[in-house]
Amino acid sequence: MTATMPNEYPKSDPVSNAEKDPENWATGDERMTGAQASYLKTLSEEAGDPEAYDPELTKAEASQRIDQLQAKTGRGQ
DSSP states (O other): OOOOOOOSOGGGSTTTTSOOOGGGOTTTTSBOOHHHHHHHHHHHHHTTOGGGOOTTOBHHHHHHHHHHHHHHHTTTO
């Protein structure tokens, strides 16, 4: 992923840097949020893969796991 050059008026393009790879998140190594845990639990159950839910995941790991399960279940598309 390549970063775009911020324009002169960054507030006019607020999403230019809104997406980053989870590996590049400043807080990616912190524990996943409650919202991530809840959604991940739901997705893992819907996917029939309860082992996909791990309460010890970091924010970055949870985000990647959510992406994988969304692709598997068809959610988030």
